[in-house]
Every structure is written in structure tokens, then in C-alpha cells.
Amino acid sequence: MTTYRIIPPTLVAALLLAGCSTLPPTNAQLDQARSDYQAAQNDARAATLAGGEMKQAGEALAKANDAWTRREEPSEVDHLAYLARQRVAIARETVQQKTADQGVANAAASRDKLRLALRTNEADAAQQQAQAAQRKAEASQRDSEAALRQSESLRQAANSAQVRNGELEAQLADLNAKKTDRGMVITLGDVLFDTNQSRLKAGGVHSVEKLAGFLEQYPKRKALIEGFTDNVGSESSNQALSDRRAAAVRTALVDHGIGRERLATNGYGEAYPVSSNDSQGGRQLNRRVEIILSDDDGHLIPR
Amino acid sequence: MTFQFNTHSPTRPAVAMALAGASIFLAACASFPPPTEQMAVSTAAVAHAVNAGGGQSAPAEMRSAQDKLARANTAMAGKDYNRARSLAEEAQADAQLAEAKTHSMQSQKAVEQLQEDDRVLREETDRKNKPAPAPRT
Numbered sequence: 001m002t003t004y005r006i007i008p009p010t011l012v013a014a015l016l017l018a019g020c021s022t023l024p025p026t027n028a029q030l031d032q033a034r035s036d037y038q039a040a041q042n043d044a045r046a047a048t049l050a051g052g053e054m055k056q057a058g059e060a061l062a063k064a065n066d067a068w069t070r071r072e073e074p075s076e077v078d079h080l081a082y083l084a085r086q087r088v089a090i091a092r093e094t095v096q097q098k099t100a101d102q103g104v105a106n107a108a109a110s111r112d113k114l115r116l117a118l119r120t121n122e123a124d125a126a127q128q129q130a131q132a133a134q135r136k137a138e139a140s141q142r143d144s145e146a147a148l149r150q151s152e153s154l155r156q157a158a159n160s161a162q163v164r165n166g167e168l169e170a171q172l173a174d175l176n177a178k179k180t181d182r183g184m185v186i187t188l189g190d191v192l193f194d195t196n197q198s199r200l201k202a203g204g205v206h207s208v209e210k211l212a213g214f215l216e217q218y219p220k221r222k223a224l225i226e227g228f229t230d231n232v233g234s235e236s237s238n239q240a241l242s243d244r245r246a247a248a249v250r251t252a253l254v255d256h257g258i259g260r261e262r263l264a265t266n267g268y269g270e271a272y273p274v275s276s277n278d279s280q281g282g283r284q285l286n287r288r289v290e291i292i293l294s295d296d297d298g299h300l301i302p303r
Numbered sequence: 304m305t306f307q308f309n310t311h312s313p314t315r316p317a318v319a320m321a322l323a324g325a326s327i328f329l330a331a332c333a334s335f336p337p338p339t340e341q342m343a344v345s346t347a348a349v350a351h352a353v354n355a356g357g358g359q360s361a362p363a364e365m366r367s368a369q370d371k372l373a374r375a376n377t378a379m380a381g382k383d384y385n386r387a388r389s390l391a392e393e394a395q396a397d398a399q400l401a402e403a404k405t406h407s408m409q410s411q412k413a414v415e416q417l418q419e420d421d422r423v424l425r426e427e428t429d430r431k432n433k434p435a436p437a438p439r440t
Binding site for chain 2: 076079082083086087089090093094096097098100101103104107108110111114115117118121
């Protein structure tokens with residue numbers, strides 16, 4: 001009996017000692033939770049980015065460890081280890097989220113920088129374009145100023161040409177020039193010649209002087225001098241008279257310094273009457289010398 | 304090794320007391336208080352995760368959370384409060400993980416989109432920086 005009484009306390013003590021020195025049977029969920037937590041802690045970002053979540057995970061794991069150490073039901077240890085694993089997973093997701101958020105912030109900053117660079121480039125390009133446009137505008141202004149000067153000089157030239165034309169018209173009017181299909185025609189009437197003679201009277205000389213002055217002023221113009229008579233007398237004498245009178249006018253012009261090559265003569269006798277030969281007045285009109293003036297280029301239209 | 308207690312031994316009252324204590328303890332264990340608060344917290348966590356889009360981003364965790372919450376409710380109805388608490392706690396953890404995954408994926412997508420934007424913008428910048436062909440005059 002004594003032995004029986006002694007043994008149970010010894011046995012209890014032995015069991016207690018065994019309980020302290022040996023670990024409870026391993027729990028797979030708990031092992032996994034521990035290694036998950038260890039892995040999460042190895043990530044340097046975890047402490048800074050998910051400090052709160054890591055603390056919760058650590059506490060959950062400690063609870064699971066405690067339950068295991070106290071040899072609580074394996075199902076309870078499993079449960080607590082599962083909670084710890086989920087806490088670790090949450091911490092890991094939080095780290096990823098915060099990392100991505102930092103990436104968002106960085107990307108936004110980098111995008112702002114890029115946009116700024118882009119705008120700067122655009123602004124530079126716009127400025128260059130503006131400068132180019134200004135240079136172009138200045139060039140075109142120079143062009144238009146040149147055009148203006150040119151048109152001014154053209155206008156002046158036109159003005160002087162107009163003045164010259166005015167003078168020309170005045171002089172031609174002075175010579176009683178008439179505008180015809182063949183050009184300007186100056187008629188020296190019979191009264192300017194001695195009767196049946198080819199010698200010019202004083203009035204005729206005066207008209208020839210004015211004509212010579214005109215031809216001198218317009219050296220490119222030529223003159224065709226044509227002589228005509230009425231039908232009185234023989235045809236041959238009339239032809240000869242018209243020749244002589246035309247020649248007389250030419251001679252007078254040559255005497256005033258007009259080149260002979262600019263002056264052509266032609267006698268037509270009784271041909272081309274300008275009036276009726278039936279009256280004395282008409283016959284007088286038919287006795288004449290006509291001087292046809294060329295244009296500025298020396299063109300004459302022959303009869 | 305076998306032994307047996309002497310029924311006449313003086314240790315009998317102590318054993319009886321220990322047995323009584325153990326039975327009281329076991330009774331206490333068997334009758335946990337209903338985890339009303341935990342049930343409310345878990346229900347809210349699951350709803351929150353669903354609203355955050357957990358169903359799309361973390362379907363496995365979300366399904367697990369909803370399943371455990373449903374089982375916790377069943378356990379509550381059956382007055383199995385210890386089981387109800389345990390399931391509710393896991394449902395809460397699953398829901399919170401689903402939500403964390405959802406936020407994480409959203410942030411990932413955002414950063415990828417921004418990086419893509421950056422790349423496009425950079426290309427544009429590079430293209431614009433190339434010397435333009437001389438304008439015809």
C-alpha cells in the first residue's frame with residue numbers, strides 16, 4: 001500500500017517535468033503561419049509601409065503560439081494559426097498597395113515633369129515660329145516698300161510721259177494736225193506756196209519750222225510728205241508740181257537739221273482730192289501738201 | 304504499469320473535489336456566451352469587402368468569407384457559440400484580406416496606367432524634340 005501511495009505524486013511530477021521539457025506535437029498550420037510571418041518580416045518595406053498590419057499579425061501569431069504551448073485543442077490552434085496567416089497576408093497586400101501608391105505618386109511627378117518639358121518645347125517652338133513669322137513679315141514689308149517705290153517711279157514715269165504727251169498734243173494742235181487712220185496728218189495748204197510754184201511762202205516756212213522743231217524733239221518719228229494738186233492743167237505738170245512741192249517741204253526740213261532718212265516724199269498729182277474740183281474753194285483745198293507723222297517707233301502707213 | 308486507488312484512502316475527497324472542479328470548468332467551456340459582437344463585426348467586414356469590389360478582385364477570399372459567415376450564422380442558430388465565434392473570426396479575416404487585395408490591385412492598375420501614360424507622353428516628347436524639317440520659303 002505504501003508503495004502505491006508514494007507512486008502517484010512521483011508519477012505526476014514526472015509527467016509535469018515531461019510536459020515542461022517536451023514540446024507539444026507540431027501543428028502544420030502554425031508552422032506555416034510562423035514561416036509566413038518570418039517571410040513578411042524579411043521584407044524591409046513591411047515595417048514602414050504596413051507597421052500596423054504587421055503588429056496585428058504578430059499578435060495573432062503569439063496567440064496561436066500560446067494556445068499551442070498550452071496544448072489547447074488542435075482545432076483551436078489551427079483556427080488561431082489560420083487567423084495569423086490571414087493577418088500576414090493582409091500585411092503583405094498592404095505593402096504591395098502602398099508600394100503601388102508610391103509608384104502612382106512618382107509617376108504623377110514624372111508625368112508633370114514630362115508635361116512641363118513638353119510645354120517648354122512647345123513654347124520654344126512657338127517662339128521660333130513667331131520669330132520666323134516676324135522675319136517674314138519684315139521681309140514682305142521691305143518687299144512692299146520696294147514695290148511702292150517702284151510703283152511711285154512708274155507713276156512718275158507715267159506722269160512725265162503724260163506731260164510729254166500733253167506737250168506733243170499741244171504742238172500738234174499748233175500745227176493743225178488731224179488724227180486720221182494713218183496717224184497724225186498735218187496739211188500745208190495752197191496758200192503757203194507761191195501759185196504754181198514749189199517755193200514756200202513765209203507762212204509755209206513758219207509751219208515747216210514748227211514741224212522741224214517737233215521732229216527734232218521726237219527723233220524717233222518719221223514723216224511721209226505727200227504732194228497733191230487740183231485738176232487744172234495737164235496731168236504731167238500736176239504730177240511734177242506735186243513732186244516738187246513735197247520735195248520743197250523736205251528740203252526745208254532738212255535745212256532745219258532733220259535727217260533726210262527720216263523724210264520720204266511722194267507726189268500724187270490730181271489724185272486723192274479732198275474736195276470737189278468744181279469750185280475755186282474746192283480746188284484750193286485740193287492743192288496741198290500732207291505730212292503724215294509716224295508713231296514713236298517710226299512706223300508709217302503708206303497710202 | 305498499473306495501479307488502482309484504494310477506495311478507503313484519505314485522498315478520495317480531494318479527487319472528488321477535483322472532479323467537481325473539472326466538471327464545472329467543462330460546463331463553463333461548453334456554454335460560451337453568444338459572440339454577438341463578433342458576429343456583427345464580421346457581417347460588417349464582409350459587407351464592406353463586397354462593396355469595395357472584393358468579389359471581382361479576390362473571389363476566392365470573398366467566397367470563403369461569405370461561406371464562413373453563413374456557417375457562423377447557422378452555428379449561432381444551433382447555439383454552438385464557440386464554433387460560431389471561430390467561424391466569424393475567420394470570416395472577418397478573409398473579408399479583410401479580400402479587401403486588402405482589392406485595394407492593392409486597384410493601386411497596381413493605377414500605377415501601370417500611369418506608367419503607360421508616362422511612356423506615351425515620353426514618346427510624344429521625343430518626337431516633338433526631333434528637329435522639324437526646314438519650312439519651305
